Amino acid sequence: xxxxxxxxxxRRGRRFCFxxxxxLEEAKRALWSLDGRWFSNHRLTVSMAKFIPRDDLWxxxxxxEVRQHT
Numbered sequence: 667x668x669x670x671x672x673x674x675x676x677r678r679g680r681r682f683c684f685x686x687x688x689x690l691e692e693a694k695r696a697l698w699s700l701d702g703r704w705f706s707n708h709r710l711t712v713s714m715a716k717f718i719p720r721d722d723l724w725x726x727x728x729x730x731e732v733r734q735h736t
Contacts, residue, residue, distance in 0.1 A: 667685060667686065668686040670685075696712065697712050
């Protein structure tokens with residue numbers, strides 16, 4: 667399991683983090699057991715990551731795809 671806690675806040679001013687599990691079953695179990703629970707006076711909202719590829723970050727160079735630095 668890998669955990670990344672962001673120092674930023676989301677658009678609503680809430681803190682967030684990402685957790686990467688080794689297996690999908692572990693992630694689903696964590697989602698089911700932690701969503702809506704209370705931790706230190708804060709209600710947890712747990713969901714699967716929503717990945718939307720951003721084509722504008724990729725370009726073709728010399729016949730292969732290269733990531734642009736923005």
